[in-house]
Amino acid sequence: MKATAVAPANIAFIKYWGQKNPKINLPFNNSISMNLSKCFTVTSCDFSPKYLKDEIFFEGKKIKENQEFFIKIVKHLNQVRKLAKSNFKAKVISANSFPSDAGIASSAAGFAALTLAASQALGLNLTQKELSVLARLGSGSACRSIPDGFVEWKKGKNHKSSYARSLAPDSWWEISDIVAIVTNKKKKYSSSFGHLLAPTSPYFKKGLNLLPQRIKKVKKAIKNKNLELLGQIIEEEALDLHIIAMSSNPPLFYWEGKTLEIIKKVREWRKKGLPAYFTIDAGPSVHIICEQKYEKIINKKIRGLPGVLKTIINHPAPGAEIKK
Ligand code: PMV
Numbered sequence: 001m002k003a004t005a006v007a008p009a010n011i012a013f014i015k016y017w018g019q020k021n022p023k024i025n026l027p028f029n030n031s032i033s034m035n036l037s038k039c040f041t042v043t044s045c046d047f048s049p050k051y052l053k054d055e056i057f058f059e060g061k062k063i064k065e066n067q068e069f070f071i072k073i074v075k076h077l078n079q080v081r082k083l084a085k086s087n088f089k090a091k092v093i094s095a096n097s098f099p100s101d102a103g104i105a106s107s108a109a110g111f112a113a114l115t116l117a118a119s120q121a122l123g124l125n126l127t128q129k130e131l132s133v134l135a136r137l138g139s140g141s142a143c144r145s146i147p148d149g150f151v152e153w154k155k156g157k158n159h160k161s162s163y164a165r166s167l168a169p170d171s172w173w174e175i176s177d178i179v180a181i182v183t184n185k186k187k188k189y190s191s192s193f194g195h196l197l198a199p200t201s202p203y204f205k206k207g208l209n210l211l212p213q214r215i216k217k218v219k220k221a222i223k224n225k226n227l228e229l230l231g232q233i234i235e236e237e238a239l240d241l242h243i244i245a246m247s248s249n250p251p252l253f254y255w256e257g258k259t260l261e262i263i264k265k266v267r268e269w270r271k272k273g274l275p276a277y278f279t280i281d282a283g284p285s286v287h288i289i290c291e292q293k294y295e296k297i298i299n300k301k302i303r304g305l306p307g308v309l310k311t312i313i314n315h316p317a318p319g320a321e322i323k324k
Contacts, residue, residue: 001046001047001048001088001121001122001123002044002045002046002047002121003044003045003116003117003118003120003121003322004042004043004044004045004117004322004323005042005043005044005112005113005114005115005116005117005120005320005321005322005323006040006041006042006043006113006320006321006323007040007041007043007108007109007110007112007113007116007142007145007146007319007320007321008035008036008037008039008040008109008112008145008317008318008319008320009035009036009039009040009041009098009104009105009106009108009109009145010033010034010035010036010108010109010141010144010145010151011033011034011036011177011279011281011287011289011314012031012032012033012141012144012237012279012281013032013033013034013218013230013233013234013237013279014029014030014031014032014033014211014214014215014218014233014237015031015237015238015240015241015281016029016031016140016141016153017194017195017198017207017241017244017245018195018198018199018204018244019140019195019196020155022192022195022196024136024137024159024162025136025137025139025140025162026155026156026158026159026162027140027153027155027162028155028208029155029208029211030152030153030154030155030211030215031141031144031152031153032150032151032152032153032167032215032218032219032222033141033144033150033151033153034149034150034151034175034177034316035144035145035148035149035151035170035316035317035318035319036177036179036314036317037170037314037315037316037317038097038098038312038313038314038315039096039097039098039104039106039109039179039312039314040096040097040098040109040113040317041094041095041096041097041106041109041110041112041113042094042095042097042113042323043092043093043094043110043113043114043117044092044093044094044117045077045090045091045092045114045117045118045121046090046091046092046121047086047088047089047090047118047121047122048088048089048090048091049088051088051089051090051091052089053065053089054073054074054077054089054090054091054092055089055090055091055092056069056070056073056074056092056094057091057092057093057094058094058095059094059095059096059100060095072138073092073114076111076114076115076118076137076138077090077092077114077118079134079137079138080115080118080119080122080124080134081122083119083122083124083134084119084122084123084124086122088122090118090121092114092117092118094110094113094114096109096110098312099181099184099310104179104181104283104285104312105141105191105281105282105283107138107139107141107142107191108139108141108142108144108145109142109145110138110139110142111135111138111139111142111145112135112142112143112145112146112319112320113320114138115131115134115135115138115142115146115320116131116135116146116320116321116322117322119131119134120322128146128147128165128319129163129165131146131320132144132146132147132153132163132164132165133159133160133162133163135320136153136162136163139191140153140195141153141191143162143163143164144164145319145320146164146319146320147164147165147166147319148166148169148170148317148318148319149166149167149168149169149170149171149172149316149317149318149319150166150167150168150169150170150172150173150222150316151164151165151166151167151319152164152165152167152215152219166319167219167222168222168223169318170315170316170317170318171316172222172225172316173222173225173316174291174292174293174315175227175289175290175291175292175315175316176289176290176291176292176295176298176313176314176315177287177288177289177313177314177315178287178288178289178290178295178298178299178302178311178312178313178314179285179286179287179288179311179312179314180262180285180286180287180288180302180305180308180311181285181308181309181310181311181312182256182258182259182262182284182285182286182307182308182309183256183258183284183285183309184309187254187282187283187284188252188253188254189252189254189282191282193252194245194248194252194282197245197248197249197250197252198244198245198248200248200249201243201244201245201247201248201249202247203240203243203244203247204244204248207240207243207244210236210240214233214236214237217229217232217233218230218233218234221233227275227277227289227290227291228275230277230289231275231276231277231289232277234277234278234279234289235277235278235279237279238278238279238280241280241281241282242254242255242280245282254280254282254283254284255280255284256284256307257307258284258305258306258307258308259280259284259285259286261305261306261307262278262286262288262302262305262308263278263286265301265302265305266278266286266288269298269301274294274297274298274301275290275291275294276288276289276290276294276298277289277290288302292315295313299311299313
């Protein structure tokens with residue numbers, strides 16, 4: 001009753017921000033993302049009657065039972081146990097390929113890997129759709145880390161109809177996501193808090209109205225491998241997410257000064273003919289999207305900017321997999 005899974009983080013092109021039903025992470029809108037090849041979580045789950053309680057180890061350290069992290073994982077294990085009609089306790093060992101204090105959202109990779117490893121270990125042979133539905137309960141964006149490559153999460157109407165599916169495999173389009181890390185600090189507010197506050201922004205509804213057109217364009221951009229079209233929409237989406245966060249009540253500021261500096265540079269480089277576009281999730285790190293043929297030169301430029309601590313170059317990646 002043991003299995004190990006690996007799952008990628010993902011970067012949202014169309015953002016999930018705000019929840020219709022926070023209890024089951026049901027979103028207001030469909031969202032679209034790309035899996036990241038160099039930002040992933042490896043998790044192994046071992047269920048056994050010999051364990052008297054759940055034990056969780058993250059990056060080599062045992063997690064205390066009163067920590068929020070522990071509570072969230074056990075809640076998710078309980079969902080899987082319920083499906084498998086099992087009451088065996090588990091030993092969970094998990095690690096990220098990227099520094100967890102780098103401001104990259106790790107919950108998507110973490111809950112996708114946990115869902116696959118735990119369900120496999122308990123002998124549940126779930127379909128990709130069922131895995132995505134289940135991963136969503138851990139963290140909304142985790143449902144997008146189950147399928148391969150470029151992914152759309154259909155908001156659905158209820159628990160079972162809200163899940164993600166692949167729009168195109170990872171091999172479809174040779175683009176890069178260069179993550180520019182600007183801080184070592186843990187992010188200030190959890191995304192759950194941001195989701196909760198989003199509808200308090202006067203711009204929230206307006207943002208939702210813009211989405212059907214944007215989603216159409218992002219799908220078209222992926223289908224036709226049109227970076228210019230993709231770039232235009234992802235920048236609008238990233239700015240709108242932060243406009244909503246900054247105007248919610250209370251306001252949430254995820255950016256650092258360096259975040260804005262990088263945005264300005266990317267736009268400057270583009271004016272000079274270098275095709276690069278930015279997007280930002282709920283943190284200060286900037287994701288720069290470009291074609292793979294430009295990644296070296298763009299990476300060098302980003303690393304040369306003051307305040308950039310580190311970059312991670314990602315390519316599109318497959319979804320969650322069992323590690324043999
Ligand atoms: O899955 P959560 O609750 O961590 O929310 C993710 C929210 C964003 O990363 C900001 C946007 C997205 O769609 O991934």
